[in-house]
Amino acid sequence: MTRKANIYDVAKSAGVSHQTVSRVLNNHPSLKPETREKVEKAIAELHYRPSQAARQLVTSRSRMIGIIIAGTELYGPWAILNAMEREARVEGYSVISISVLPESPESWREGIEQLRNLDIDGVITIALPNVIVKAVEKSLTTATIVIVDAEPSKKFDSVNIENFIGGKIATEHLISLGHKQITHITGPSDGYEGQMRRKGYEEAMQKAKLKPDVIEGDWSIATGYKTGQNLAKRSNRPTAVFAGNDHLALGVIKALNENGLEVPRDLSIVGFDNIPEAEYVTPSLTTVHQNFGELGKFAIEKMLTQLRQSTKAEALTIAPVLMIRESTEPLKATKGK
Amino acid sequence: MTRKANIYDVAKSAGVSHQTVSRVLNNHPSLKPETREKVEKAIAELHYRPSQAARQLVTSRSRMIGIIIAGTELYGPWAILNAMEREARVEGYSVISISVLPESPESWREGIEQLRNLDIDGVITIALPNVIVKAVEKSLTTATIVIVDAEPSKKFDSVNIENFIGGKIATEHLISLGHKQITHITGPSDGYEGQMRRKGYEEAMQKAKLKPDVIEGDWSIATGYKTGQNLAKRSNRPTAVFAGNDHLALGVIKALNENGLEVPRDLSIVGFDNIPEAEYVTPSLTTVHQNFGELGKFAIEKMLTQLRQSTKAEALTIAPVLMIRESTEPLKATKGK
DNA sequence: TACTCTCATGTGAGCGCTCTCATCTATGAG
C-alpha cells in the first residue's frame, strides 16, 4: 500500500522545495504563477491533502470552532447550529458541537474541558445562561468567543434576535385586537431571551395602561399544558395569552381544548419562534418569527472576522417578524364589561 | 506569559523522562505506582494537557468521529446527533457534524472532503440515501463506517429502528379499529426507512385482504398538507391514513380541518416518529415511537468497539412502539356498505 | 560599475507528542 503523500513528495514531484509547496498551500503572494501551477498539478496528481494535525501542531490554530448548546430538544438551537456548520465549512472551518445540560455544572465543565483539549480557535455559545458563558471565558482563555441568544457582553461579539421588540409587537398585536386581559407565560427565569421578551410585553402593556399578568414557565410543551390547565379553570380567565415560545403556546392550546375552550374563540394566543409546525397546527399559530438561519450565519461571520483580526466587541441584532395566523382574533364585544 | 506546559516540563518537574510521562498518559502497564503518582501530581500542578494535534500527528488517529446528516429541519436526526455527541464525549471522542443536502452531490462531496482533511477515525451516516453512503465508503477508505437509519450493509455495522414492523403495527392498529380503506403516504422514494415502513403497511394490508393505496410523499409538513387537500376532495375518501411520519400527518390533519373534516371523526390517522409535539396537538397524534436517543447511543457504541478492534459487521435494530392517542378511533358503522 | 532593494525560492529547526530501541536494574533457574 502506498502511503499518503506528504509535502515532500509533492515538492519532489513538482521539482521545487517543500517550502514552495507550503507557500502554494498558504497563498503566499510572491510566487511565480508558473511555479504555482506546477505545484498544483503535482498536488492533484498525488491526491495530496495537507495534514491538519501537523499544521495545527506548528501554528497552534485548529481551524475548529466549538459550539456549546443547551442539550434540549428545542428546534431553535438546532436550526442555528445547522446554519453555522454549513457557513463555517465554506470557510474551511469545522464545527464541534457540544451539548450541555444547563442545570448540571459538571456537564458544562466536561464540555468545556473537551474543547480545551482540542485547542479550539473559537467558541460560540447558543442560548446559554450567563454563568456558563463566564465559565467558558475563564477556561478557554485563548479562544475567541461569540455569544448567540444570550445577554450581550462588553467583551465579546454577540448576535441576538431583538427579543424585546418581539415581545412588544406580539403584545401590541393582541392589544390592537382589543384584548385587555393578556397573560404572559415566560421562559426559564435565568434566560436572557425570556427576560427580554417579558420586558417587551411589560412595556407594551404599560403603554396601553393594562395590568400585566405574568406566569413563570420554561420552554417546554408540558409546562404550557400545565399552565393551560390552570388558566382554563381560573375565574378571571384572560382573553389572550402571549406565550414565550411556540411550544408553550401549543401546550396551552391543548389544555384549553381539553377543557372545552377553543382558540381563538375563547382565547387568542401568540407564540414565539415560528417552528415549522406552527403554520400547520389547528388553529395555525400567530407567532414571532426568528430567522435562525441568519442568526447562525451572522455568528459565524462575526467569529471569522474576529479570528482574522480581533476588533472591538459588537452586539448584532436581527429584527423579528410577527406572523399573523389563526390563533388570534379580535376580542368579541359580547362579554359583559 | 508562561507558555503552555508540554510533556518535557512535566517530566522535569516529576524528575522522570518525557517517555515515562507519555507512559502515564497512555496507561502503560509496566509503571511503578509511585512513579505514576509523581507524574500525575506534576500534571495536575502544571495544568498540563496533552496536545491532541501532536498525538494525532504521530498516531494518525484523531479521536474524532464525523457524523453526516441530512441538512433538514427534521427532529429525528437532531435528536440522534444529540445523543451521539454526549455518548462519544464520555469516551473521549469528539463529534464533527456535517449536514449535507441529499439532493446536491456537490454538497456531499464537500462534506466528505472536510472529513478527509480532518483524518477522522470513523464516520456515521444518519438517514442518508445509499448513494451517499457509497460515496463515503469510496472516499474515506481509512475510516470505520457505521450506518444509522439506512439500508444495512454487509460491510458495515448498522443501527435501525424496525421500520417494517413499525409500518405493520401502525397499519394493523387501523385495521383492528375496523378500517378498510387505509391510505399510506410514504417518505421520499429513495429512502430506506420509508420503503420499509411502506412494506410493513403493504404486508399488513395484504394479510387483512385489503387493497393498499399508496401516495408518494416526502417528509415535509407541506407535502402532508397538499396530500390532505387532495384527499379531502376525493370521492372515495379513505377512512384512515398511515402517514410516513408525524409531519406528514400534521399536514394532512390541517388540510382536512380546512375542508370541514375532523380527525378522528371523519378520518383516523397514524404518524411515525413521536415528535415532542405529537402528544400536544389537537387531536393528539397516534404514532409509532422511535427511541432516537437509544439509536444514537447504540451507533456510538458500535463505532467505538469497531475502532478498538474491528469485528464483523452487524445489523442492530430497535423495536418501535405504537403510541395510541386521539387521532385514531374505531370506524363508525353508520356508513353505507 | 558597485550598491541597495525587492522578488522568488531554498535550508534547517522545531512544534509536542509516540515509536523503537537501548539500558539498567532485580529475580530466579541451572
Added chain:
DNA sequence: CTCATAGATGAGAGCGCTCACATGAGAGTA
C-alpha cells in the same frame, strides 16, 4: 555464582507541517 528474563525506565528519531532565516537573481539608483 553466572546467565537468561522480565520489569522499569531513558534516549533519540521522526510524524508533516510552518517559521525564521539565508541565498540568488534581476531591477533600480547613484
